[in-house]
Amino acid sequence: MDASSPQNDGVLLLPEVLLLRPSALALPFTAGLGAHFRLLDPLDSPEPARSFLSSRCRAVRALLCLFSPALPVKAETLDLLPSLELVVVSSAGLEHVDLPYCRRRGIAVTNASAAFCEDGADYAVGLLIDVMRRVSHGDRFVRAGSWPVQGELPLGFKLGGKRVGIVGLGNIGSETAKRLASFGCNIAYYSRKERLHVPYTYYANVHDLAANSNILVLCCALTEDTRHIINKDVMSALGNEGIIINVGRGALVDEKELVQRLVRGEIGGAGLDVFEHEPKVPDELFVMDKVVLSPHRAVFTPESLEGVQELIIGNLKAFFSNEPLRSLVQYE
Amino acid sequence: MDASSPQNDGVLLLPEVLLLRPSALALPFTAGLGAHFRLLDPLDSPEPARSFLSSRCRAVRALLCLFSPALPVKAETLDLLPSLELVVVSSAGLEHVDLPYCRRRGIAVTNASAAFCEDGADYAVGLLIDVMRRVSHGDRFVRAGSWPVQGELPLGFKLGGKRVGIVGLGNIGSETAKRLASFGCNIAYYSRKERLHVPYTYYANVHDLAANSNILVLCCALTEDTRHIINKDVMSALGNEGIIINVGRGALVDEKELVQRLVRGEIGGAGLDVFEHEPKVPDELFVMDKVVLSPHRAVFTPESLEGVQELIIGNLKAFFSNEPLRSLVQYE
Secondary structure, X not given: OOOOOOOOOOHHHOXXXXXXXXXXXXXXXXXXXXXXXXXXXXXXXXXXXXXXXXXXXXXXXXXXEOOOOOOOEOHHHHOOOOOOXXXXXXXXXXXXXOHHHHHHHOOEEEOOHXXXXXXXXXXXXXXXXXXXXXXXHHHHHHHOOOHHHHOOOOOOOOOOOOEXXXXXXXXXXXXXXXXXXXXXXXXXXXXXXXXOOOOOEEEOOHHHHHHOOOEEEEOOOOOOOOOOOEOHHHHHHHOOOOEEEEOOOHHHEOHHHHXXXXXXXXXXXXXXXXXXXXXXXXXXXXXXXXXXXXXXXXXXXHHHHHHHHHHHHHHHHHHHOOOOOOOEOOOO | OOOOOOOOOOHHHOOEEEEEOOXXXXXXXXXXXXXXXXXXXXXXXXXXXXXXXXXXXXXXXXXXXXXXXXXXXXXXXXXXXXXXXXXXXXXXXXXXXXXXXXXXXXXXXXXXHHHHHHHHHHHHHHHHHHHHHOHHHHHHHHHXXXXXXXXXXXXXXXXXXXXXXXXXXOHHHHHHHHHHHOOOXXXXXXXXXOOOOOOOEEEOOHHHHHHOOOEEEEOOOOOOOOOOOEOHHHHHHHOOOOEEEEOOOHHHEOHHHHHHHHHHOOOOEEEEOOOOEOOEOOHHHHHOOOEEEOOOOOOOOHHHHHHHHHHHHHHHHHHHOOOOOOOEOOOO
């Protein structure tokens, strides 16, 4: 009997899963996982991590990487795991995983964007309504006691009829598009390739999408191709009234350029859940009413974390049962 | 030739419309209206208003009431206008109009909720996402510089799967329901009577709706029947985790009771665009992170005001041409 067909008569017979996690992380998932898998956790061992991997993990077939963009899953780690066949990632983003390496070695990768996409889309829409309609601004205005004194808050703008360009029509982007369509927005998108069977206009590059949009919503993965995809030229094409919503990753945007344009009035507003050097946020933004600033919370709710745990367990169980993975990342 | 069939050869031949407006109101609409109608404005006359109405307006058939809930259209005014057949109101709410009186005299009333409903629904959804996902709270947290210091903001809650009870399935309520369905919310509603051909669960009273909802969204008109419709019993039925969104009128809610329950943790949160004694807002709310406070902005954008002007002119033109009114209020 091998580890892929465990009997339920002892923890040692459960399939082994190597766990990589930040040391500070409280582990809401451990209990749920421990019932199905034997977790090998270098942080539980007195051995140095590399030595633990070399000595204890040579037969490990599955690696679970928990909320750890700070823990890159790169060649130097993966080289120590000759039996590895699967990397299960608990985030939506995969910028910390060396995908080309995994592809070369035939290692399957799963992510969790399917569990995060609804919350991410809800939050993108919330940020957009907030920027357009000045919700946070109005809340500040009322709390400061300004309403009876200053009277009317400046009007915001209507969502309906606005042209929204979605950058990255993956799970989060698709859910965002579905929601914004119900507000009467006109949806277009940029993606590496055109999606069949979607009712939205496709642009083959972000510049043209920006030039034809009032609003850009950034939902794509951060890769070397998408780093600073929203650069000076794209912001210029979007125009002085344009609005940028970012629920992807901070480095999708040339943040320095964005801040300068906001200061100069060369972009209309922004709703930012992520920042290039978070938790550091550029000071200039703190005094602006046309931005909404959020501490990287778009995809996180108790419900989404429950969904992630369920998806992780589902992927690992599928793997050890030779069934199709639930959220396999497609290499392109 | 009477006033209902004017020739375009002089302003005196345009149909007369009596205008009631607050003295402080800048009139974005006057130019557009002046091309089609001769406006009789008591504020332009040195005569006292009552005397102006008695002497100048006995033949007036149409009254336009501009953004003036502070200017009640009551019997004492209407009694001075024996020829009146139409009251055109520029707001969605009609609490300042004596509808039973108008009904008795056969005076038609139009309102502008059709022009405001999309913005009102957008804002209701924005307030709900904000309360559920702590958007304004997060914005305060980041602006205060707390993110690098305090770390994680507490998680909010997912919208999908929540039971949303819409109080008043009129124009704004219907548009709100349509949007929230795209977020995966389960929609139910209370209305004076059940609507045919809507896919949402109907409750014949607000208490039962609250008992079966996680969230109440208030979109109904303020009348004597709906004043304090959200009272102690309804809040109790909604429960300690329940959320109230109000884009209707402040007096739909027993505000004192709501504030006490928020203080005691007997209601989960609230997104309030309107208040019982606005612009006065209860001080206790200013320090709460579970509420979002908004200075009565839900339905106002440049686009909605343009739509209101268009609707007002459309109703008046239809009236003077004996065509069907565009937004006739149905008496019940």
